[in-house]
């Protein structure tokens with residue numbers, strides 16, 4: 001890195017402090033919200049383009065990949081890599097170029113005037129010439145009362161985080177997509193038995209994942225089953241399922257389990273941008289085709305918060321790169 005670049009970064013950091021040393025309002029060239037593959041890639045590109053990016057990591061530093069086990073399809077890792085290790089590598093790479101990575105969560109935005117304003121942790125307001133949104137998506141729940149009742153007592157949406165607690169026990173995974181298969185396979189390596197609760201008569205997951213699941217002896221797939229309720233004294237001890245729900249053959253089935261894992265998809269983390277940016281009916285931020293540009297100038301979106309089709313680490317990283325390039329070009333044009 002050149003000396004000039006280090007000095008620029010030093011100046012950018014100094015602006016955070018008022019003369020009495022307390023934190024005051026801060027103006028940045030590029031604010032990145034979110035720290036998954038999209039956010040870190042945007043940080044790497046923006047930092048190398050001298051945009052002195054400031055990143056707020058959000059609730060789940062590293063994003064969804066920190067809840068994944070093995071990533072086998074990210075180019076450059078021929079032997080595969082664990083999700084958390086990969087995200088640590090992304091972070092180190094962004095820090096190498098002096099991206100300013102901070103704890104904190106964006107809690108409100110005001111995109112009505114330039115510079116844009118983003119409130120962090122309900123208190124500090126950051127003024128930003130460009131904002132890159134990389135807030136990702138979050139796991140969905142079924143919406144049954146028991147999920148709340150047993151939160152922290154057997155209900156989880158992350159096998160990698162919580163699977164260890166169920167070593168040698170029986171558990172269930174809800175869902176029939178790639179995530180559910182991944183979670184079931186991970187749990188099968190730890191647990192005595194894994195039920196997959198699948199509402200359709202088939203798995204939606206990729207063929208390779210289906211094959212792995214169906215060839216794993218301690219995974220039992222319960223096709224055409226829905227979850228009615230969970231039971232247990234303080235912690236989950238079992239689930240009540242409905243086989244062929246809503247048909248004349250509907251039947252109640254009870255399984256004894258200690259862990260109940262949700263893997264039924266995700267919802268975009270776009271709540272704070274509602275009313276400020278154009279979104280689709282489920283909350284994915286709309287970007288101009290082929291770009292990361294939102295309908296508001298100087299605001300760019302990348303990764304899963306704007307992608308309901310591909311949702312891969314590599315596509316998230318790709319759109320993070322696009323967002324940084326779009327932001328830098330926008331910023332440079334504004335200086336002319």
Ligand code: NDP
Nearest residue numbers: 142175176177178179180182199200204263264265310311
């Ligand atoms: P998906 O949307 O692909 O699958 C969700 C699953 O949950 C489906 O089987 C769906 O059933 C089921 N489901 C949804 N709502 C309910 C409900 N209320 N009750 C019961 N079941 C429900 O989500 P994933 O998270 O699995 O995957 C998202 C994307 O990420 C996909 O494109 C996937 O390929 C990709 N991915 C890739 C991985 C990899 O390559 N290593 C790993 C993980 C994900 P139904 O089929 O009936 O709708």
